[in-house]
Amino acid sequence: MSKLRVAVLGAKGRIGSEAVRAVEAADDMELVAALGRGDDLGALTESGAHVAVELTTPDSVMDNLDFCVRHGIHAVVGTTGWTDERLATLRGLLDASPETGVLIAPNFSLGAVLTMRFAQLAAPYFESVEVVELHHPKKVDAPSGTATRTAQLIAAARAEAGCAPQPDATATALPGARGADVDGVPVHAVRLRGLLAHQEVLLGGEGETLTLRHDSLHHSSFMPGILLGCRRVVSAPGLTFGLEHFLDVG
Ligand SMILES: NC(=O)C1=CN([C@@H]2O[C@H](COP(=O)(O)OP(=O)(O)OC[C@H]3O[C@@H](n4cnc5c(N)ncnc54)[C@H](O)[C@@H]3O)[C@@H](O)[C@H]2O)C=CC1
Numbered sequence: 001m002s003k004l005r006v007a008v009l010g011a012k013g014r015i016g017s018e019a020v021r022a023v024e025a026a027d028d029m030e031l032v033a034a035l036g037r038g039d040d041l042g043a044l045t046e047s048g049a050h051v052a053v054e055l056t057t058p059d060s061v062m063d064n065l066d067f068c069v070r071h072g073i074h075a076v077v078g079t080t081g082w083t084d085e086r087l088a089t090l091r092g093l094l095d096a097s098p099e100t101g102v103l104i105a106p107n108f109s110l111g112a113v114l115t116m117r118f119a120q121l122a123a124p125y126f127e128s129v130e131v132v133e134l135h136h137p138k139k140v141d142a143p144s145g146t147a148t149r150t151a152q153l154i155a156a157a158r159a160e161a162g163c164a165p166q167p168d169a170t171a172t173a174l175p176g177a178r179g180a181d182v183d184g185v186p187v188h189a190v191r192l193r194g195l196l197a198h199q200e201v202l203l204g205g206e207g208e209t210l211t212l213r214h215d216s217l218h219h220s221s222f223m224p225g226i227l228l229g230c231r232r233v234v235s236a237p238g239l240t241f242g243l244e245h246f247l248d249v250g
């Protein structure tokens with residue numbers, strides 16, 4: 001059987017360099033291009049890439065996806081910075097290239113995907129929910145894409161269940177003390193030397209709390225999800241948001 005031809009964008013970065021090794025080690029894949037900032041995207045078409053793994057920066061991802069989708073190259077995207085406006089732009093590109101698939105995964109690790117699912121399930125049953133994400137200090141965006149997505153899923157689950165707004169008597173606060181407000185869910189971002197990628201979802205009810213915690217201790221935690229994304233995106237035209245759609249975690 002012919003191998004899946006995979007390119008990595010952001011190939012010298014922290015996760016991109018790990019993805020290069022993972023693709024090289026996969027029996028059913030061939031690494032056909034490994035591009036860094038400033039490299040010519042023409043290498044993607046010249047190398048005949050079927051899938052581009054996009055692991056760059058929020059300021060680069062849209063131009064890279066514009067190129068990929070216009071050339072019918074499927075994409076597996078881990079880069080953060082997704083806004084409604086960016087998603088609408090991407091959907092417009094995909095409408096013009098209906099056979100192309102793009103997977104955006106706020107987090108490729110199985111544990112993080114499950115944490116989001118568990119948080120969604122638990123959120124309607126507790127009065128209070130807050131998200132704390134903790135990352136290495138070289139991370140350029142806050143809150144993390146994972147925490148933002150987690151909070152959005154929590155808020156949607158609570159809205160659907162008709163939950164009341166969260167109790168919070170705060171009358172005075174230093175700016176930022178109560179975190180960022182993501183659809184009514186407070187999200188707090190910690191940056192600490194020694195950490196990689198971690199998240200806690202704190203849920204509180206009458207006389208009890210529940211804490212969901214996930215820790216990515218090494219970039220290898222993201223690799224099975226990236227490889228799965230590459231294998232599945234080629235037969236999933238359009239936009240898929242969240243790795244859970246390629247996993248049976250319902
Ligand atoms: N979805 C997930 O599971 C994960 C997502 N990430 C996200 O992936 C992104 C990258 O994270 P890190 O590797 O830690 O950052 P990094 O800064 O180590 O790597 C980014 C790399 O992309 C390169 N780059 C920038 N523009 C480029 C372009 N136009 N073409 C090719 N290369 C370009 C940079 O020079 C750098 O080498 C971030 O948005 C991060 O949040 C990181 C880990 C897991």
Ligand SMILES: O=C(O)C1=N[C@H](C(=O)O)C[C@H](O)C1
Pocket residue numbers: 080106107108135139143144145146147196197198
């Ligand atoms: O920058 C990182 O490191 C990570 N970024 C993603 C995010 O913002 O959620 C995924 C993971 O947390 C690692």
